[in-house]
Amino acid sequence: MSYTLTAEEYILSLLLLDGAEVAASIKDEVFGDISDQLLECRLDSATSGLISKGLFSVDGNQEKVDEQFREFVMGLTNVKRVVRCQVATDEGASTVSLFCGEDFTVQQSLYDNRIFKLFGESDEQKLSRLMDLSMNRMDGEAFTVKEPQFEKVVDKLLAGRELTKDETNLFNPQFLNVLVAKKGKLNSLYDYRLGEQVAIGALLYISNGEQTWIIENNEDNLIIAPFSFGDLFE
Numbered sequence: 001m002s003y004t005l006t007a008e009e010y011i012l013s014l015l016l017l018d019g020a021e022v023a024a025s026i027k028d029e030v031f032g033d034i035s036d037q038l039l040e041c042r043l044d045s046a047t048s049g050l051i052s053k054g055l056f057s058v059d060g061n062q063e064k065v066d067e068q069f070r071e072f073v074m075g076l077t078n079v080k081r082v083v084r085c086q087v088a089t090d091e092g093a094s095t096v097s098l099f100c101g102e103d104f105t106v107q108q109s110l111y112d113n114r115i116f117k118l119f120g121e122s123d124e125q126k127l128s129r130l131m132d133l134s135m136n137r138m139d140g141e142a143f144t145v146k147e148p149q150f151e152k153v154v155d156k157l158l159a160g161r162e163l164t165k166d167e168t169n170l171f172n173p174q175f176l177n178v179l180v181a182k183k184g185k186l187n188s189l190y191d192y193r194l195g196e197q198v199a200i201g202a203l204l205y206i207s208n209g210e211q212t213w214i215i216e217n218n219e220d221n222l223i224i225a226p227f228s229f230g231d232l233f234e
Contacts (some may be wrong), residue, residue, distance in 0.1 A: 001072055002119030003055075007031075008046035010116045015043075016065055019077045022070070030113045052114035072118070076105060082192040083232060096130050106130060128229035132187055133205070134212040135229055137200045138174075142225035145170050150215075150222050157184030174223055178208045186215070191232070 005013065007030045014023035031039065050056035055069045081100040086093050094108040104127060108117040121127055128135045153167050157180065166178055193203035204215040205227060214227040 001068065002117070003053075003069065003072070004117050005118065006046065006049060007114050007116065008042045009049045009053075010118075012043050012046040012050065012070070013055070013065075013073055014077070016063075017070060017073050017077070019073065022077055026113075037216065058086040072105075075099075075101060076107070076118075079105075080194050082194065083131075084190045085131045085133075086188040088182075088187055098131065100125065124229060129209070131189075131229065132207045132209075132212075133227070133229040133232075134207060134210055137226050137228040137231060138211050140172065140174055140211075142223060143175075144170050144218075144221045144223055147220055147222050153179075154184040154186070172224070174211060175206075175213050177228065178206055178211050178213060181208055182206055 007026065011023045011027050011030075014020070014026070027039065031042075034042075047056065049062070051058070055066045057064045057066075062076065075220070076099050079099045079101040081133070083098040085096045085098075085099065087096060092112070092156055097107040097109075099105040099107065104121055105121055106117070106121050108119075108130065109115070110117065121130075125135055149167075149170055153163060153170070156163060156167075160183070162178075171179065186204045186206050187207055189203050193199040193201075212227045212229075213224055215222045216225075
């Protein structure tokens with residue numbers, strides 16, 4: 001089962017199905033400080049979109065959400081864990097959220113969060129590629145680097161400048177190869193454990209498909225270590 005929705009259609013769907021808190025977070029992320037009047041106009045348009053997709057109907061005063069769609073969306077609002085990745089690309093950034101229930105459901109946000117693709121996926125290889133994570137952890141040793149030194153190197157790579165020998169010597173050669181190949185573009189991962197209290201883990205990572213390295217802060221040092229999709233579920 002899969003759905004492709006505009007941001008407005010997704011927000012409206014959540015509001016119709018008692019997912020107001022999730023809808024508000026998406027609204028804030030996509031539209032920022034939008035006026036109530038403008039949001040209402042956008043949601044009116046979204047109503048027509050949901051109707052045309054057969055996901056919502058109005059018969060007189062009776063409003064009805066397609067039952068399969070209802071079950072799908074409600075399943076997203078009831079999970080206890082969501083892993084959200086912001087993946088940097090040459091075209092910008094895409095966001096992939098993995099809803100971890102009895103099954104995995106993917107929310108892929110495209111075009112600056114204007115389009116949301118929602119679909120179930122059980123193939124962990126495909127999931128790891130979507131999240132730009134290697135499937136298995138590579139052999140390698142963790143190392144540390146001072147945060148200001150790392151930031152300087154990333155800024156140089158983002159600007160297309162070459163690194164000095166002293167700068168390259170700061171890093172594990174395997175990690176350096178990935179960092180240079182990616183031109184300093186880092187991904188972000190947020191791990192939400194949902195319950196009475198929400199616990200959020202956050203880290204940066206970088207990957208070339210075969211190797212993934214996490215970058216975690218420890219006071220003024222960064223700890224850089226091999227990582228993988230499988231490490232999320234150990």
